[in-house]
Amino acid sequence: MASDYSSTLNDLNPKVLKCAYAIRGEIVTHAQVLALCDHPLLLDRRETKALFSADSIERAIQILDQIPCRATGAYSHSQGIKGLRDKIASGIEARDGFPADPNDIFLTDGASPAVNSMDLQVHMMMQLLIGSENDGILCPIPQYPLYSASITLHGGTHISYYLDEETGWALEISELENQLKTARSRGVNVKALVVINPGNPTGRVLAEANQREIVEFCRKEGLVLLADEVYQENVYAPDKQFHSFKKISRSMGFGEKDISLVSFHSASKGYYGECGKRGGYMEFTGFSPEIREQIYKLASVNLCSNISGQILASLIMSPPKVGDESYESFSAEKDAILSSLARRAKILEDAFNSLEGVTCYKAEGALYSFPRINLPDKAIKAAEEAKTAPDAFYAWRLLNATGIVVVSGSGFGQRPGTWHFRCTILPQEEKIPAIVSRFTQFHKQFMDEFRG
Structure with a gap:
């Protein structure tokens, strides 16, 4: 009922x-x-077995068997x-x-x-x-x-x-x-x-x-x-x-x-x-x-x-399992990606927390950091004159000065009187030090400009 x-x-x-x-x-x-799946005729070619792992071929055959029209x-x-x-x-x-x-x-x-x-x-x-x-x-x-x-x-x-x-x-x-x-x-x-x-x-x-x-x-x-x-x-x-x-x-x-x-x-x-x-x-x-x-x-x-x-x-939801030919390469790639994301999250967390007026909690998961920024009154007034939210004002200035894109916290909602920005942890790991350097330099100049 x-x-x-x-x-x-x-x-x-x-x-x-x-x-x-x-x-x-x-x-x-x-x-x-x-x-059905794309290009089922590939399964009939000799070179396919040399290019694809045995479990990948078997999985494709299983899927094709479930989809009668094969396209x-x-x-x-x-x-x-x-x-x-x-x-x-x-x-x-x-x-x-x-x-x-x-x-x-x-x-x-x-x-x-x-x-x-x-x-x-x-x-x-x-x-x-x-x-x-x-x-x-x-x-x-x-x-x-x-x-x-x-x-x-x-x-x-x-x-x-x-x-x-x-x-x-x-x-x-x-x-x-x-x-x-x-x-x-x-x-x-x-x-x-x-x-x-x-x-x-x-x-x-x-x-x-x-x-x-x-x-x-x-x-x-x-x-x-x-x-x-x-x-x-x-x-x-x-x-x-x-x-x-x-x-x-x-x-x-x-x-x-x-x-x-x-x-x-x-x-x-x-x-x-x-x-x-x-x-x-x-x-x-x-x-x-x-x-x-x-x-x-x-x-x-x-x-x-x-x-x-x-x-x-x-x-x-059904990745390669232990014993499959592609399991080791799959696991190695997955672990490498997740380990790199964890390192990137930590680097950015430490960088943001080192900036004046910025606090950033640990990114425990997902793909983002969401730092809080305490903006000087002069910056908030400049944002009002520009008819934009203070954190959006900061994000625009950051983009124009460095080419770095963040999304203002006002786009996600936040407690009144607080300001944030969302930053992904997705840039390639080797590029993050340079991003941190540009970000740090911009932030110092921004705070100096609008202080007092």
């Missing part, structure tokens, strides 16, 4: 319920033609190719230690060249949950701006909860409770909570105990937990470990009917960063069959995600 679940049809946007898309309805589902340009099932969803479900199960159902997984990509898999995932969820401006979503501040933009685009109410910078961007349950209470007192129907772990832009990795508190909060308050877990492989702090919210909820003894959870993952992020492939997935758990029909309908409107992206998403 739908009423046994924490979310019901009454929680959905009524426009979704009214939507119909007959060409992907019940009848066509049974006649669906699945798509990536065809349509697939709206949720994605069943065999690839099987692989992802197996990967989730291996990661979490709890069962995963391929029918809970929706493979996604972007709807246009400007939209990647995460964009489409978030827009789909906001379309599903927001029916009017009275519907609200709790989002962190600072946050990846996609969430606030999507909520606004779909006509909902963005409810900010502030991460605690003084404790290294911790997520305090008391803050969630206060913001939820305030929103409900204004008559807002709060539908969901967004949590980004590891954090973007903060780089914070949530502690397991904190995740348990978040799960209990959502269960108690009847909120859908929207878990952005796209940087799950990028954890640098030795005392931290990534745990999916699904794993946490199941380890607490909560089942399908106790909490509604959507997990996001993307091939555009992580240590692989295949942004152009437009591949990712959403795992839906804790939703009634009636709601799942509506989710499938929304997926059907987009027909299906691109096959190359689907394949990539499955490979991310």
Whole structure:
């Protein structure tokens, strides 16, 4: 029964319920033609075995066997190719230690060249949950701006909860409770909570105990937990470990009917960063069959995600294993990338903390640092005269002077009266000392210019 679940049809946007898309309805589902990989004829050539590892060839054959028409340009099932969803479900199960159902997984990509898999995932969820401006979503501040933009685009109410910078961007349950209470007192129907772990832009990795508190909060308050877990492989702090919210909820003894959870993952992020492939997935758990029909309908409107992206998403969740020919080279490359990112994060953290008026907490994960900068009053006044935010003013001056691009904290949200900028840790490691040198020189000149 739908009423046994924490979310019901009454929680959905009524426009979704009214939507119909007959060409992907019940009848066509049974006649669906699945798509294939690119260039299958390569498998018949002698030189292929010399150029590709045996396990890579075997994996390609397995995928081709799952996609009868043998060409990536065809349509697939709206949720994605069943065999690839099987692989992802197996990967989730291996990661979490709890069962995963391929029918809970929706493979996604972007709807246009400007939209990647995460964009489409978030827009789909906001379309599903927001029916009017009275519907609200709790989002962190600072946050990846996609969430606030999507909520606004779909006509909902963005409810900010502030991460605690003084404790290294911790997520305090008391803050969630206060913001939820305030929103409900204004008559807002709060539908969901967004949590980004590891954090973007903060780089914070949530502690397991904190995740348990978040799960209990959502269960108690009847909120859908929207878990952005796209940087799950990028954890640098030795005392931290990534745990999916699904794993946490199941380890607490909560089942399908106790909490509604959507997990996001993307091939555009992580240590692989295949942004152009437009591949990712959403795992839906804790939703009634009636709601799942509506989710499938929304997926059907987009027909299906691109096959190359689907394949990539499955490979991310089922990498080479011990004994495979490519395992050692894969592991060496992955470890080298993650180790280098950890070193880059540390170098930048130390550099920022050495600057006058700048404090930067450790980037425990993801791909970013989010330093706080205390700007002189004279600089703040100059920014006001330029009709721009003070941190944006600083970022513009930095760009013009050095060619270094950072994004102002005002673009991600921040407590009033504080200023930040987001800096990626992605420049090549050998180039970072020169970047630090230019940044340090600029900052000293900027502070000297606007001091007193």
